[in-house]
Amino acid sequence: MAQIEWNETKLSVGVLMFDTEHKRLISIINKLDEAMRQGKGNAVIAQVLKELINYTKTHFTHEERVMKQHNYPGLEVQLKEHKGFVDKIVGMERDLASGKAMLSLSVSNFVSAWIQNHIMKTDKASTKFLNAKGGK
Numbered sequence: 001m002a003q004i005e006w007n008e009t010k011l012s013v014g015v016l017m018f019d020t021e022h023k024r025l026i027s028i029i030n031k032l033d034e035a036m037r038q039g040k041g042n043a044v045i046a047q048v049l050k051e052l053i054n055y056t057k058t059h060f061t062h063e064e065r066v067m068k069q070h071n072y073p074g075l076e077v078q079l080k081e082h083k084g085f086v087d088k089i090v091g092m093e094r095d096l097a098s099g100k101a102m103l104s105l106s107v108s109n110f111v112s113a114w115i116q117n118h119i120m121k122t123d124k125a126s127t128k129f130l131n132a133k134g135g136k
């Protein structure tokens, strides 16, 4: 998979602050993808992965807080997907650090496909609800 290009129709969830955060997530994912493609060493890749993990956690926490505030009925699905993704990327970081695995393009491909799928399906469903409530 190539780099993710922001596409308003495809990726905007209609809530400006989440779009802004998603754009930042995407730029980190693109950085990870580029580092892999350029065959950067594990140290560089581990650093970008760390950045991705940290920012993903910040963003997910923010989304979850807003959804809780508005009693979003699909919260459980969001929590489950978020946790699954964080566990997965933290696992990748661990495998990389322990030398158990070399990161390859399949990692950035997975991350890139996951985030786009999650935004288009799960996030859009929740922001549709939030926007209907008139709250952000």
Ligand SMILES: [Fe+2]
Pocket (backbone or CB within 6 Å): 063, 078, 082, 118, 122, 123
């Ligand atoms: Fe989400």
